[in-house]
Amino acid sequence: TQLLEQSPQFLSIQEGENLTVYCNSSSVFSSLQWYRQEPGEGPVLLVTVVTGGEVKKLKRLTFQFGDARKDSSLHITAAQTGDTGLYLCAGTNNAGNNRKLIWGLGTSLAVNP
């Protein structure tokens, strides 16, 4: 069974701080996606990474896919209160049924003013 482990599970920081959250697996994925979910809403896609070693930037958010395509990280620079939410990673595997995503349990981020 493929698993995606996210760490930390919870993170509470002050506005302006930097942070990194991780998504790790022992399995290889053809792509990894990061979603953000705000309270009372469904997850919303932030980015998809497909190439080992790939780095993508979305304003203050930097996403990296590991060289071996088994892990990914999300770095937020100068966090803002609007970054508060649940960050979920999800992976697809072309070797299996890639109509379904494998989900991590998420990192719950609270950015305090």
Next chain:
Amino acid sequence: DAGITQSPRHKVTETGTPVTLRCHQTENHRYMYWYRQDPGHGLRLIHYSYGVKDTDKGEVSDGYSVSRSKTEDFLLTLESATSSQTSVYFCAISDLGGRAETQYFGPGTRLLVL
């Protein structure tokens, strides 16, 4: 934003009562999914559909059935609701292309089974 609506948005029901949740999309996407989200368990796939009248089970399908008679509608039915089915239910859609799959989620339905 992808055109996905879920109804009802909130529901309170009693144990043993049948419940049907509806997901409606205006994107003409082929794939539709039903998830439940619970603390400590994350998002878990209940059932999914890969076309009209084509459905398959997810990892937590016991106690749930689905139907898809039109591309735009995917119904989730709890034949006889139990308290363990109290959860937040999300519908998602996707149109698989290339190497990556993106799922677009609806706003969710909060179900409380008393």
